[in-house]
Amino acid sequence: MALRRCWRFSGVVPRLLWSTTVQPGASVQGLRSSVSAFVNTHPVCINTELLFRRFSSEPQVTEVSYEQLKQLLASRKAVVIDVREPWELREYGNIPGSINVPLGQVNTALQLGPEEFKEKYGGEMPQQTDNIVFSCLAGIRSKNALDTAASLGYKDAQHYPGGWQDWMKQEQHK
Secondary structure, three states, X not given: OHHHHHHHHOOXXXXXXXXXXXXXXXXXXXXXXXXXXXXXXXXXOXXXXXXXXXOOOOOOOOEOOHHHHHHHHHHOOOEEEEOOOHHHHHHXXXXXXXXXXXXXXXXXXXXXXXXXXXXXXXXXXXXXXXXXXXXXXXXXXXXXXXXXXXXXXXOOEEEOOOHHHHHHHHHHOO
């Protein structure tokens, strides 16, 4: 019975979303409150507020700072992937704890099986729900890797725009 009632109202929230035009840069607060009001008055339905947030036009945070990266590494809450070429790591160094997957191999690497990934790259393969931070020399290649990961379904991928150059500058100041 409850499922039937929920099913009956299932088209209302999508209609609220589809029939509302939000200008770029405008607040979606009014629309969000409409969705919340609907959900709160129909408790038998799935909480569509969570779905609304996932498909919201609000920008995702895709960049991490040096301090944020240090915290993620210390807490081991992220997989850091350095997308520079191996010779660059040998010549300049790398962020401790990062895994080297050259940019040209990111697409293929993120589609490997966990055992094959570990054998080829020497680290645990990130799951699609894991927090991944891409890094490179100056933030350009890492942004490309981020776009590739997002296209493959990785939801919590970010990049470190300062890259190795910023990392070294910050580490030398300590």
